[in-house]
Amino acid sequence: MDSKFKNISMTGRLCYLFMCIEQYLTFCYSDKDWTIVSQKCWQWTNTYWNEGCDEYSKIVPCYLLEFDNYKETNERAFEGTLSQKEYHVLRKLYDNITSGDEKEEINQMLLLPIALHHECEGASFAHADKSTLAILLKAESILLRHHIPFPNIQRITFLSVEQKNGWGDFIESEFLSILETIHKKKKSP
Numbered sequence: 387m388d389s390k391f392k393n394i395s396m397t398g399r400l401c402y403l404f405m406c407i408e409q410y411l412t413f414c415y416s417d418k419d420w421t422i423v424s425q426k427c428w429q430w431t432n433t434y435w436n437e438g439c440d441e442y443s444k445i446v447p448c449y450l451l452e453f454d455n456y457k458e459t460n461e462r463a464f465e466g467t468l469s470q471k472e473y474h475v476l477r478k479l480y481d482n483i484t485s486g487d488e489k490e491e492i493n494q495m496l497l498l499p500i501a502l503h504h505e506c507e508g509a510s511f512a513h514a515d516k517s518t519l520a521i522l523l524k525a526e527s528i529l530l531r532h533h534i535p536f537p538n539i540q541r542i543t544f545l546s547v548e549q550k551n552g553w554g555d556f557i558e559s560e561f562l563s564i565l566e567t568i569h570k571k572k573k574s575p
Contacts, residue, residue, distance in 0.1 A: 389571055390539060391519055392547075393546055394542060395547050395553060395555075396432065396479070396502075397549070397554025398545025400431060400502060400521060401431060401545060401559050402537060403525055404424075406526065406528075406563065407423075407495055408537075408564045409535070410495050410510065410525075410534060412448060412556070412565070413532060414532060418479055426442050427499070428562070431558075432557060432558050439491055440467070444464060444472060444497065445476060446493065446497060447490075447496065450463070451485065451486025456474070459473060480492075489564060494528065496512075502521045
């Protein structure tokens with residue numbers, strides 16, 4: 387595991403996590419449209435991490451489903467930044483999948499980027515290196531549990547540790563999304 391990600395920046399590792407999440411969601415819940423989740427993932431890499439993480443956290447069921455209604459969820463969990471439309475789309479998406487219990491596998495998977503963020507916050511690359519590798523290993527272990535193939539790491543090798551002292555540059559990363567690829571194929575004649 388160490389050697390596989392040795393030259394991949396933290397931004398690259400985050401992208402790999404999002405690729406794992408998409409693999410997981412599309413394999414385990416193929417009948418659902420995960421577009422909104424994908425959009426919240428990939429927006430993270432083109433902004434500051436704290437802002438990206440705040441926006442991403444809106445898709446995590448244990449946060450979204452913590453309270454019983456939109457008003458309370460929006461005010462208490464998201465400080466007034468969650469739109470009512472997003473709330474209802476996400477609630478419907480998670481209906482019959484999760485109760486919002488943090489111990490459920492879907493929550494464990496979707497919480498991994500937030501864990502990665504916490505490991506990186508205020509840390510040097512050297513300090514965050516091993517702990518972020520452990521988070522990537524957790525994502526891969528969830529994929530293994532379902533016999534889901536790992537994402538192609540070659541797609542993120544350009545996100546090198548040479549960029550910004552290991553952290554990586556801001557990047558419009560949606561092109562790495564497997565969901566983006568699926569939607570483009572559906573739109574093609």
